[in-house]
Amino acid sequence: MKIAVCIKQVPDTTELKIDPKTNSMIREGVASITNPFDEYAVEEALLLKEKHGGEVHVISMGPPQAVEVLKNALAVGADKVYLVSDKAFAGADTLATAYTLSKTIKTVVGDFDLVICGKQAIDGDTAQVGPGVATRLRIPQLTYVSKVREIDPEKKRIVVERLLENGREVVEASLPALLTVVKDINEPRLPSLLGIKKAAKAQIPTLTAKDIGAEENHIGSKGSPTWVTKIFSPEPRKGGGEILKGELSEVVPLLVDKLMETKFIK
Amino acid sequence: MPLNFDLTDQQQILRNMVRTFAEKEIAPIAQELDDKEEFSYALTKRMGELGLFGLFVSEEYGGGDLGYLFYIIAVEEIARVDGSQAATLAAGNSLGIAPIYYYGNESQKKEWLPVLCKGEALSSFGLTEPNAGSDAGASRTTANLEVDHWVINGSKIFISNSATDISKVCVVQAVTGKRADGRNELSCILVPNGTPGFTTQTMHGKMVWRSSNTGELYFTDCKVPKENLLGKRGDGLHQMLATLDAGRLSIAAMGLGGAQGAFELALKYAKRREQFGRPIASFQVNAFKFADMATEIEMARLLLYKACWLCEQHRPFSKEAAMAKMFCSEMYHRVANQAVQLHGGYGLMKEYAVERHYRNQKLLDIGEGTSEVQRIVIARHIGVPGRTL
Numbered sequence: 108m109k110i111a112v113c114i115k116q117v118p119d120t121t122e123l124k125i126d127p128k129t130n131s132m133i134r135e136g137v138a139s140i141t142n143p144f145d146e147y148a149v150e151e152a153l154l155l156k157e158k159h160g161g162e163v164h165v166i167s168m169g170p171p172q173a174v175e176v177l178k179n180a181l182a183v184g185a186d187k188v189y190l191v192s193d194k195a196f197a198g199a200d201t202l203a204t205a206y207t208l209s210k211t212i213k214t215v216v217g218d219f220d221l222v223i224c225g226k227q228a229i230d231g232d233t234a235q236v237g238p239g240v241a242t243r244l245r246i247p248q249l250t251y252v253s254k255v256r257e258i259d260p261e262k263k264r265i266v267v268e269r270l271l272e273n274g275r276e277v278v279e280a281s282l283p284a285l286l287t288v289v290k291d292i293n294e295p296r297l298p299s300l301l302g303i304k305k306a307a308k309a310q311i312p313t314l315t316a317k318d319i320g321a322e323e324n325h326i327g328s329k330g331s332p333t334w335v336t337k338i339f340s341p342e343p344r345k346g347g348g349e350i351l352k353g354e355l356s357e358v359v360p361l362l363v364d365k366l367m368e369t370k371f372i373k
Numbered sequence: 374m375p376l377n378f379d380l381t382d383q384q385q386i387l388r389n390m391v392r393t394f395a396e397k398e399i400a401p402i403a404q405e406l407d408d409k410e411e412f413s414y415a416l417t418k419r420m421g422e423l424g425l426f427g428l429f430v431s432e433e434y435g436g437g438d439l440g441y442l443f444y445i446i447a448v449e450e451i452a453r454v455d456g457s458q459a460a461t462l463a464a465g466n467s468l469g470i471a472p473i474y475y476y477g478n479e480s481q482k483k484e485w486l487p488v489l490c491k492g493e494a495l496s497s498f499g500l501t502e503p504n505a506g507s508d509a510g511a512s513r514t515t516a517n518l519e520v521d522h523w524v525i526n527g528s529k530i531f532i533s534n535s536a537t538d539i540s541k542v543c544v545v546q547a548v549t550g551k552r553a554d555g556r557n558e559l560s561c562i563l564v565p566n567g568t569p570g571f572t573t574q575t576m577h578g579k580m581v582w583r584s585s586n587t588g589e590l591y592f593t594d595c596k597v598p599k600e601n602l603l604g605k606r607g608d609g610l611h612q613m614l615a616t617l618d619a620g621r622l623s624i625a626a627m628g629l630g631g632a633q634g635a636f637e638l639a640l641k642y643a644k645r646r647e648q649f650g651r652p653i654a655s656f657q658v659n660a661f662k663f664a665d666m667a668t669e670i671e672m673a674r675l676l677l678y679k680a681c682w683l684c685e686q687h688r689p690f691s692k693e694a695a696m697a698k699m700f701c702s703e704m705y706h707r708v709a710n711q712a713v714q715l716h717g718g719y720g721l722m723k724e725y726a727v728e729r730h731y732r733n734q735k736l737l738d739i740g741e742g743t744s745e746v747q748r749i750v751i752a753r754h755i756g757v758p759g760r761t762l
Contacts, residue, residue, distance in 0.1 A: 140389075175382065182386050297390045300424035300437045307383035 108161030108260045110152040111216045112223045113208050113240065114145035114180060116173040117230045125338045132230060141176040144225025147288045150295040151255065152223050153184050159260060162186045164216045168196060168207055174311050181306035182298030189215050193315040198328030201231075205239025207326055210319040212244065220260050222285040226251055234287070241285035249280055253291040258282075380446075387443055391450035394423060395458075400726075403455040406584035407729055410577060412537055413584060416458055417465075420451075421492015426465050430474050434486035441619075442681040445626045452630030453637075454726075456733030457584035459627050464533035464585070465489070467620035469496035472544050472561065476604035476612050481563060485542060497535035499545040499564075499590055500613055502528065507746050509546075510610060514592060516547035516562055522596045523549075523562050525570070529590040531740075536573035536588030540566050543590065546609050559609030563601040570595030581736040618691045620741050621698035622684065625677045628701030628737045632673065632708040635730040636666045639712035642719075642727075659715060666708045673701045692754035699747035702737035709734040 118137040126133050141149075152163045165180040167173045168191040177188040191211050199207065212222060222244065227234035234250070241248035253270035256277065263282040268275050270289050298306070316326055324330060349365075351358040366372045380388070398419060406413055420426060428444040430436020437443065444466060452459035470489050473481060473496060488494045505511040514527025525547055529535075535543055542565045549560040564571055576587045604612060640663060643654035653659055680693035709730045713720035720727050738744045753759055 175385070178382050179386055179389070182390075297394055297423060298386055300387075300428075300439070303383055303386050303390070304439075306386060307381065 108155065108159045108221065108258075109216060109219045110155060110161060110163050110221045110223060111212045111219050112145070112148050112152045112163060112165045112180075112185070113212075113236070114149065114165055114167045114176055114225070115142045115228045115230075116140070116167065116169050116176045117142045117228055125340075130335045130338045139172065139175060141179055142225055142228045142230075144227060144229070144288065144290065145176075146225075146295040147290055147292050148223040148225045148286075149180055149183060149185065150293045151286070151288055152221075153296070154293060155221070155255065155258065159258065161220070161260075164189070164219075166191060166208060166211050166215070168192070168199075168204060168211070171313075177311050178306040178309065179298065181309055182302035183296055184299075184302060187215075188309070188311055190311055190313045191319065192313050193326075195316045195321075195323070195327050198331060199326060200331035200333035201233050201235035201239055202332060203326050203328075203330035205236050206243055206330060207316075207319070207321060208236065209240045209243035210321050211314060212240070214319045215314070220263075220282050221258075221265075222246070222283070224285065224287045226287045226289050237285060237287035244283075244285065247280040247284040248287075249278055249284055250287045252286045252288045255286075255292075383439075384443060384446060387439075388446050388450055390423065391425070391447045392453070394419070395451050395454040399451065399458050400454050403457070403584070404723060404726065404729065407455075407457065408583075408723070410579070410583045412461075412575075412586045413458070414537070414539065417461055417492055417495070417539070419492075420458070420462055421490070424490075425451075425462055426492045427470050427474075427486065427490030428466070430470060430486060430490055434474065434482055435488075435490035436474075436486070437490075440681075440685045441622070442678065442685060445622055445677065445681050448623050448626040449630035449633070452627040453634035455584075456627060456631055456729065456736070457582045459630065460533060460582045460585040460736075461495075463620075463623035463627060464497070465492070465495055467623045468498035468616065469534060469544075471619060472498060472603065472612060472616050473563070475615070476561070476608070477563075480600075481603070485563075488541070494539050494541040495534040495537060495586075497532050497540060497543045497588070498616065499529040499532050499535065499543045501531050503530050507743060509613060510557070510559065512546055512548055512557070512559060514545065514547045516545075516549050516560065518549070518599060521599050523547075523599060523601065525562065525564065525592040525595040525597070527592050531576070532588045532590055534586050534588075535566075535590055536575040537586045540573065540586070540588070542566060543571075544603055545590075545592070546613055549606055549609075552607065558607045559613070560606050561603040561609045561612050562597060563603055564592070564595065564597050568595055568597055581733050617741055618694050619684065621694040621747075622677065622680055622690075624737055624741050625673075625680070625694070625697040625701035628698075628703075628705035628734070629670065629673045629677055631730055631734055631737075632666070632670050632701070632705040635705070635709045635712035635727055635734075636663075636670060638725070638727045638730070639663075639666075639715040642725075643715050646717075653715070662711050662715065666711060669704045669708065673697070673704045676700055692751055695742070695747040695750040695754070698737075698742065699744050699751070702734070703744060705730075705734040705737055 116139050119140040124133040163185045165185040165188045224237035238248045249267050251269045252267045254268040257266040266279045424437050425447050427436035432438045448463050516523040516525045545564050548557045550558040552558045570593045572591045573588045646653050677697040680697045683690035712727045713731045
């Protein structure tokens with residue numbers, strides 16, 4: 108089974124700082140990590156490979172320093188990694204990024220069975236790139252996957268559980284397919300010493316727009332219809348809370364009534 | 374050679390790996406182990422599985438075949454979260470594995486190193502005695518060669534990793550005769566745990582490193598084959614001093630990592646804790662504390678990494694190791710103190726990890742050569758006359 112995984116390098120912080128003039132993130136002085144949700148994607152690919160055999164190809168689009176996250180992927184056991192990096196990709200929104208990644212997957216992985224992405228990146232939090240890649244590859248998309256129940260590469264069939272706000276949904280799809288995964292799906296492994304050594308020696312191939320045969324008007328800022336007019340952290344919600352006082356046996360029914368009134372529960 | 378302060382990708386990945394391990398697997402249980410004064414076999418095994426024992430040992434003996442700085446980074450990251458587990462790792466490597474690796478003969482290395490590097494067994498370094506602390510040359514434990522056996526008598530105290538169920542061997546420093554100059558001849562001898570006449574007892578009631586193992590050792594007509602001698606007869610003092618030189622780097626790493634951990638806890642707390650309507654970090658009196666702590670940590674890291682670099686270049690590093698050990702330990706003391714101060718009353722409670730930092734830092738001023746002894750070492754290196762002029 109051939110599995111492609113898309114990963115992103117993100118700043119390691121929960122307190123993002125935004126440059127008010129350019130409306131972009133301030134990355135200086137902030138350490139970078141693999142987007143946590145993408146680590147679950149890599150782990151799931153490795154688990155599936157261990158069970159069914161095959162290869163895990165990990166792709167990252169980003170600036171040259173994104174090789175760091177690819178080295179990490181090698182250290183945990185990815186078979187092949189590719190950096191997709193070109194000045195022409197600069198300013199890409201989710202549409203252009205999804206196009207670029209889908210072109211890359213077709214070029215380097217070719218005949219794949221599965222593409223796995225994290226549900227979203229912790230910097231932009233759009234959750235659009237995974238589905239966008241699936242659309243361009245013309246394959247089914249299974250988002251927010253919390254468990255792969257069955258997968259049969261021979262019969263080209265997969266059954267997954269999706270973690271939704273109101274419960275779990277079991278979905279069957281044909282292969283190849285694209286999954287985006289949530290953190291319930293597994294526990295990412297730590298790299299082994301052997302893996303770390305392998306990663307350090309590896310030469311990581313860099314692919315440019317030309318290498319993946321990307322059309323100029325579909326990539327970078329030219330291929331990005333999104334205009335960012337302003338980025339800001341929303342103010343914390345103020346007030347509105349209510350504390351119910353009294354005996355537990357009295358306040359619980361009261362709480363249930365209130366929750367039903369507001370349609371939080373039915 | 375140009376100055377370069379960047380860690381390699383390999384070192385960075387190792388750091389991330391150890392940090393993730395420490396945060397996910399050690400942090401959640403560290404306080405409970407500390408409360409119960411319980412040595413963790415499970416965590417020791419995990420550190421072995423991750424390859425953290427014997428990082429600097431060559432592959433043929435089951436080691437990681439990576440440089441000394443890798444090992445130092447690993448200790449630093451574990452100490453950031455918990456001093457006890459860092460102690461198990463540092464003692465296991467610097468005092469357990471290192472003497473056998475550097476001074477053992479081929480058959481001793483083949484026998485012990487692979488199992489030690491897996492973290493399945495621990496080796497200890499029997500140096501300190503009730504009456505031989507800073508004056509380590511004053512050992513009273515004796516080993517007499519009788520035909521083809523050493524017969525050992527005496528006792529040792531404060532020996533890390535010596536009394537667990539997986540403690541398999543101890544490198545014991547003993548008096549093996551008189552030198553021509555009339556002073557004691559000291560040699561190191563490998564004594565497997567379980568040898569008749571060799572008993573160990575775990576020491577309890579520690580203020581620091583409560584979930585690491587510290588033992589008292591007793592030797593009563595304990596017989597081991599004469600081949601168990603480590604290196605040459607009479608080399609004991611030299612082996613001990615060289616082992617401590619390198620060991621100091623790992624104690625320094627514990628100071629550095631611990632200070633980093635305490636600093637981060639304090640910063641996180643002070644950004645959230647509000648008094649007088651503002652986060653306490655925003656008061657200049659506290660902001661200055663953080664600026665000082667961050668500066669000291671940076672200084673400590675530069676000094677320690679330089680000492681490691683000298684060690685990896687096979688250049689003399691004894692002076693720098695003593696400086697790093699002394700500075701990192703005393704710096705951890707200052708940082709842990711301010712970190713508790715910033716936590717106010719909460720910092721005195723075991724519920725807050727900073728309390729453990731405050732206790733654990735104290736060992737570093739004392740173990741593997743007190744701060745006073747480090748100053749003597751440094752003074753000698755810079756040409757200050759000693760007492761024996």
